[in-house]
Amino acid sequence: MHKHYILYKPYGYLSQFMSNSRQQKTKNFLGSLYDFPENSMAVGRLDETSEGLLLVTTDGNMSHTINSQKVEKEYYAQVDGDMSLRAIERLKAGVDIGFNGSKYFTKPCKAFKLDAIPGLPSRSKKIRDDRHGVTSWVSVTLTEGKFRQVRKMTAAVGFPTLRLVRVRVGAIEIGNMQSGDVVEVDGFVR
Known part of the structure; x- marks a missing residue:
C-alpha cells in the first residue's frame, strides 16, 4: 500500500532525502522533517531558496501523473x-x-x-x-x-x-500549513 504526504517545504531545504555529494553534506534534506518510508520521492521539485507545497509519495505512477503537463x-x-x-x-x-x-x-x-x-x-x-x-x-x-x-x-x-x-x-492547497508541517493523506488525485 502506497503512502502519500503533503508538506510545507521550508526555505533552505533541498527537495530530496539525501545526497552523496561532498558539497551537500551540510544541506538540509526532507528526511529531517519527518520519518518518510523507504522509496519515498518528492513529486516535482522546489529549489533550495523556494518554499511551500511539496507532495511526497511512494507511488511512482502518481508522481508521473502529477508531474505531467495537465496538473496546475x-x-x-x-x-x-x-x-x-x-x-x-x-x-x-x-x-x-x-x-x-x-x-x-x-x-x-x-x-x-x-x-x-x-x-x-x-x-x-x-x-x-x-x-x-x-x-x-x-x-x-x-x-x-x-x-x-x-x-x-x-x-x-x-x-x-x-x-x-x-x-x-492541482486541487491540493497549502492552506494554513506552517513551514515544516507534514501531513499524511490517503492520496492526491481528487
Whole structure:
C-alpha cells in the first residue's frame, strides 16, 4: 500500500532525502522533517531558496501523473518593484527564458497581481524590507515546470523574484500549513 504526504517545504531545504555529494553534506534534506518510508520521492521539485507545497509519495505512477503537463501548479512570487499590468500580460502570453543552454518560450499561463500580501508563514531568512524599494506579490499558475521557471519568467519581464512559494498543486492547497508541517493523506488525485 502506497503512502502519500503533503508538506510545507521550508526555505533552505533541498527537495530530496539525501545526497552523496561532498558539497551537500551540510544541506538540509526532507528526511529531517519527518520519518518518510523507504522509496519515498518528492513529486516535482522546489529549489533550495523556494518554499511551500511539496507532495511526497511512494507511488511512482502518481508522481508521473502529477508531474505531467495537465496538473496546475500555482506560485506566489514576491517581486522586486511594483509589477505592471504590461508585465503581467507578458507573463500570461509566455516569455523567453534560458533553459539547458538555449532559449525556451514558456507556455501561456495564468498570472495576476495580488491585492494584498498573502498570509504566509514568515521565512527563516529575512527578505529585505521596504527601505530598499517597493515589492509586490503576483500569482503565477503553470502546467509546466522548467528549472527555476517562475524566477526566470519574472526576471524576463523586469521584476526579479525575491521570495517564491508554491501554494497549490492541482486541487491540493497549502492552506494554513506552517513551514515544516507534514501531513499524511490517503492520496492526491481528487
